[in-house]
Amino acid sequence: MNIQPKTFRATTDLTVGRATFKTGEVVPSGPHLDRLIAYGFVAADEAKTTTPKTTKEGSDHAG
Amino acid sequence: MLADPVVLESPVITIDSIDYVCAARSVRLIPSDMKADVKTFCNPGGERPSSTTWTLDVELLLSFGAVNTGTWNTLNAIRKLRKTCTVKYDDAATTVSNPLATFDIYVPTIPFVDGKIGDSMPVTITAIVIGEPVFTTA
Numbered sequence: 001m002n003i004q005p006k007t008f009r010a011t012t013d014l015t016v017g018r019a020t021f022k023t024g025e026v027v028p029s030g031p032h033l034d035r036l037i038a039y040g041f042v043a044a045d046e047a048k049t050t051t052p053k054t055t056k057e058g059s060d061h062a063g
Numbered sequence: 064m065l066a067d068p069v070v071l072e073s074p075v076i077t078i079d080s081i082d083y084v085c086a087a088r089s090v091r092l093i094p095s096d097m098k099a100d101v102k103t104f105c106n107p108g109g110e111r112p113s114s115t116t117w118t119l120d121v122e123l124l125l126s127f128g129a130v131n132t133g134t135w136n137t138l139n140a141i142r143k144l145r146k147t148c149t150v151k152y153d154d155a156a157t158t159v160s161n162p163l164a165t166f167d168i169y170v171p172t173i174p175f176v177d178g179k180i181g182d183s184m185p186v187t188i189t190a191i192v193i194g195e196p197v198f199t200t201a
Contacts, residue, residue, distance in 0.1 A: 035197070036197060041165070041197060
């Protein structure tokens, strides 16, 4: 099952019917959204990823 | 001040990522606004535009060869399938002065032979756009 994020943004300036979106503007869900995603004109917001914290242990090397 | 009129010389006409410009001799992407009846006592002749239907017409010359070479072979291979098309008036970069229209159609089945002695064989692809074209300027 394809779970889609909730927020999609225009990757370029685009016009669909009477609606116009600037680059970066949120595109609401609607009948055109799947097509816009397929064309590459709309992309999902990047999921926030958390990078695990690394600890620097045992780094005392005698030079 | 309005921009200078453009002349259609080197358009981009792609169907399923194949550019048909060298096989084509005309291209049309034409809207048609339906009209809604909004007659009232105060506006007895009332009508206003409602939904819009876009139609793609491409006149191209039949040729035969491998897929992606012959127009008949290429289009026959994707007949009745939903495919993405793009059109713009010039093959330069997409800008506000050279917008790109992107849309889906169901590719019609095209004629196999249609001509008279000594003639080339122009055929016209006519397809209703699914939804509305997306116009981009960058």
